[in-house]
Amino acid sequence: MRSVRAIAFSSSANLGAGYDILSMAHMAFSDTVYAEIVSRGERKVIIESESALPVDPDRNAAGAPAKAVLSEFGLDYVIKIRVIKGIPFGLGLGSSGASAVASVAALNKLLDLNLSLEDIVRFAVLGEKAVSGSPHPDNVAASTFGGVVAVTSHNPIKVSKIPVNLDFRVALVIPRVNTGEGKTKKARELVPQMIEISKMVENSRYLSSFILGLTQGNRELVKYGLNDSIVEKSREPMYPHYPKIREIALKHDAVGVCVSGAGPTTLLLYDNKTDLESIKREVSHTCEQFGFICQLVSTEIGGGVRVEGLN
Ligand SMILES: Nc1ncnc2c1ncn2[C@@H]1O[C@H](COP(=O)(O)OP(=O)(O)O)[C@@H](O)[C@H]1O
Numbered sequence: 503m504r505s506v507r508a509i510a511f512s513s514s515a516n517l518g519a520g521y522d523i524l525s526m527a528h529m530a531f532s533d534t535v536y537a538e539i540v541s542r543g544e545r546k547v548i549i550e551s552e553s554a555l556p557v558d559p560d561r562n563a564a565g566a567p568a569k570a571v572l573s574e575f576g577l578d579y580v581i582k583i584r585v586i587k588g589i590p591f592g593l594g595l596g597s598s599g600a601s602a603v604a605s606v607a608a609l610n611k612l613l614d615l616n617l618s619l620e621d622i623v624r625f626a627v628l629g630e631k632a633v634s635g636s637p638h639p640d641n642v643a644a645s646t647f648g649g650v651v652a653v654t655s656h657n658p659i660k661v662s663k664i665p666v667n668l669d670f671r672v673a674l675v676i677p678r679v680n681t682g683e684g685k686t687k688k689a690r691e692l693v694p695q696m697i698e699i700s701k702m703v704e705n706s707r708y709l710s711s712f713i714l715g716l717t718q719g720n721r722e723l724v725k726y727g728l729n730d731s732i733v734e735k736s737r738e739p740m741y742p743h744y745p746k747i748r749e750i751a752l753k754h755d756a757v758g759v760c761v762s763g764a765g766p767t768t769l770l771l772y773d774n775k776t777d778l779e780s781i782k783r784e785v786s787h788t789c790e791q792f793g794f795i796c797q798l799v800s801t802e803i804g805g806g807v808r809v810e811g812l813n
């Protein structure tokens with residue numbers, strides 16, 4: 503049987519004030535999805551995974567979008583989707599999003615559907631909806647397109663890649679904790695539904711500064727722009743270590759710091775002015791004080807989803 507493999511990178515969503523809008527793909531981790539047609543005449547998606555994830559297609563981020571693809575194109579196939587998890591889940595690394603993207607991209611090639619990248623995002627958000635209750639498009643946009651992206655429209659989905667004209671590398675401070683089922687769902691319930699106009703203005707300043715800083719290559723604007731007075735703050739009870747990690751990173755001249763997605767991972771941008779060794783040392787001490795081990799992973803901005811036909 504013909505089989506297709508798709509590989510999608512991890513991502514850090516929000517990037518300060520860009521809740522559900524901005525995200526960055528990174529090469530730190532990736533998920534691989536194999537898709538094959540098992541038989542014809544019946545419409546069904548079978549999920550296989552060696553990780554401790556639900557294999558019910560309605561509860562696996564790779565399953566729900568695959569079912570939607572078959573349904574939209576009226577295809578009566580039994581499809582097997584094997585999910586090889588390289589991205590730890592529940593840690594704010596866009597793990598569910600990457601599985602969803604790889605699943606749709608693999609089906610796109612397997613079934614010759616000719617989907618655009620924006621179509622892949624449109625289906626992949628259904629994977630996010632299945633696991634977190636909300637079809638947020640930021641992680642899936644980054645894993646699909648690669649680079650740093652802005653989702654400029656949700657319905658219809660529109661994504662723009664933000665040109666990055668500043669030299670930096672990416673580091674992730676990843677607490678090795680079990681955040682339990684539905685971490686992002688819980689984190690979204692903490693976000694306030696109403697905000698003061700002054701907070702909205704403040705966050706808009708951060709968002710525009712970050713995007714301008716990246717495109718103009720302005721380090722100070724990026725640092726200032728990686729801030730959020732609304733969403734990050736509202737979720738602080740879920741990552742009480744974050745303010746201290748942020749303080750350490752800024753003290754040692756990181757280019758910028760923010761919570762990665764819904765946390766608890768912290769995203770750091772750094773360059774040759776940054777004292778990464780001191781950050782590593784102090785951050786691991788801080789994590790221990792909070793009762794867990796943190797892994798610091800240095801990486802770079804990643805590309806978009808890759809698809810290979812295997813036979
Ligand atoms: N293919 C998948 N990859 C990752 N998580 C999945 C997948 N399918 C279902 N899940 C569930 O989704 C949740 C993780 O997603 P989420 O809380 O959004 O965090 P993140 O995407 O940052 O890892 C876990 O509860 C996990 O059981």
Ligand SMILES: N[C@@H](CCOP(=O)(O)O)C(=O)O
Pocket residue numbers: 513515516521522523593594595596597638640641686689690762763764765
């Ligand atoms: N914009 C979303 C992003 C969630 O990212 P995850 O990697 O933590 O699932 C949010 O902030 O809820």
